[in-house]
Amino acid sequence: xxxxxxxxxxxxxxxxxxxxxxxxxxxxxxxxxxxxxxxxxxxxxxxxxxxxxxxxxxxxxxxxxxxxxxxxxxxxxxxxxxxxxxxxxxxxxxxxxxxxxxxxxxxxxxxxxxxxxxxxxxxxxxxxxxxxxxxxxxxxxxxxxxxxxxxxxxxxxxxxxxxxxxxxxxxxxxxxxxxxxxxxxxxxxxxxxxxxxxxxxxxxxxxxxxxxxxxxxxxxxxxxxxxxxxxxxxxxxxxxxxxxxxxxxxxxxxxxxxxxxxxxxxxxxxxxxxxxxxxxxxxxxxxxxxxxxxxxxxxxxxxxxxxxxxxxxxxxxxxxxxxxxxxxxxxxxxxxxxxxxxxxxxxxxxxxxxxxxxxxxxxxxxxxxxxxxxxxxxxxxxxxxxxxxxxxxxxxxxxxxxxxxxxxxxxxxxxxxxxxxxxxxxxxxxxxxxxxxxxxxxxxxxxxx
Numbered sequence: 434x435x436x437x438x439x440x441x442x443x444x445x446x447x448x449x450x451x452x453x454x455x456x457x458x459x460x461x462x463x464x465x466x467x468x469x470x471x472x473x474x475x476x477x478x479x480x481x482x483x484x485x486x487x488x489x490x491x492x493x494x495x496x497x498x499x500x501x502x503x504x505x506x507x508x509x510x511x512x513x514x515x516x517x518x519x520x521x522x523x524x525x526x527x528x529x530x531x532x533x534x535x536x537x538x539x540x541x542x543x544x545x546x547x548x549x550x551x552x553x554x555x556x557x558x559x560x561x562x563x564x565x566x567x568x569x570x571x572x573x574x575x576x577x578x579x580x581x582x583x584x585x586x587x588x589x590x591x592x593x594x595x596x597x598x599x600x601x602x603x604x605x606x607x608x609x610x611x612x613x614x615x616x617x618x619x620x621x622x623x624x625x626x627x628x629x630x631x632x633x634x635x636x637x638x639x640x641x642x643x644x645x646x647x648x649x650x651x652x653x654x655x656x657x658x659x660x661x662x663x664x665x666x667x668x669x670x671x672x673x674x675x676x677x678x679x680x681x682x683x684x685x686x687x688x689x690x691x692x693x694x695x696x697x698x699x700x701x702x703x704x705x706x707x708x709x710x711x712x713x714x715x716x717x718x719x720x721x722x723x724x725x726x727x728x729x730x731x732x733x734x735x736x737x738x739x740x741x742x743x744x745x746x747x748x749x750x751x752x753x754x755x756x757x758x759x760x761x762x763x764x765x766x767x768x769x770x771x772x773x774x775x776x777x778x779x780x781x782x783x784x785x786x787x788x789x790x791x792x793x794x795x796x797x798x799x800x801x802x803x804x805x806x807x808x809x810x811x812x813x814x815x816x817x818x819x820x821x822x823x824x825x826x827x828x829x830x831x832x833x834x835x836x837x838x839x840x841x842x843x844x845x846x847x848x849x850x851x852x853x854x855x856x857x858x859x860x861x862x863x864x865x866x867x868x869x870x871x872x873x874x875x876x877x878x879x880x881x882x
Contacts, residue, residue, distance in 0.1 A: 444529040447538040453512035454579035465511040486583030489575030503598035504568035509548035510577035513540040521853035542857040547603040554869030566877035580787020595834030599800040606844025616840035618820035621754030621791035632744035648746040664708035676757035719820035723753040760788035789826025798837035807871035
């Protein structure tokens, strides 16, 4: 592999600020999609399509047809998270920079870097005739980070796109350095805004302080009521719906090399872990629902002072969901809980922005053995089965065709997904290209059996 050339190509991709949630970057998202289409055409894909919808488009590509061989569908996303707080980045987020063998940029590991490993793995297995040893389809979306519906609408209208022999989702990471992972479960997501209004207009705090209901204060108290200090979420029915992990899963998790102090210091970077103490840290992040506050807006936040009683306030919140908790049901439960907890003098509204259902994956399919062999040949270790606390909302749609979904990837725990100074270890990129290339080659021989 010509590492310098590969890195230069990846840097072109990473330099595009394809932040899907910000309307100002809509054209950047299209530029990222266009970059991918150029790549697929250069690789000789006879089918390269831009699937349009009400949002950022999906890129679809197909390899030349290889009769009698299995088909693998590769999923990824070209959109990235916002970069705030910008002043915490050591180097600009869209100016990819290598420091100490690590490539820093927004999207370096989530998910442009990983999409790049799939593209180059495909390129690495092409024969002299430009054909791969099996059929490979790619579906790369632009709304994974913002909850858009384009890919969902397309897959439901055209379910034949998931009628394949295996699906690779390279949007995950190793459990620990040197320990590649395959994921048996993902939490779902319910993302919402809670709006509170207590007055028709902002009021002078001197004239009306002590009698006028403050929207910001009301919202803060409401949020506190939704989750206790112990970490218990006060939404009726939520915990009754939890499907606990099996005894075998709990036993396997206990066997993983996990040091809570190192986890706190190196990954959480805080002074203490919080949450329901009767459960292990792994169970809290993999198998229990969460309620998190992501931002609060209202009142006066500019420089200087303004003595105002806010008339309205808003909070962005999310719940992570576990098996047996459906996004739409949880959205209704959240809405009811907010209205029941709100004081009578407040007008409240819950706006559900986006979400997805939790996922469980059966990892007994022979495709997982092929993946194990590929990782062992390159990284020297087979995968460990784990769950993830994050969400990839489209996975249930990818499962509808009945093919095994291999949730895996080349990220490391300290890569800083969604954070300032997101990075990917450069060697992980080169290993990923080799791993997925070996998977393609070996699955070509055994996947049709």
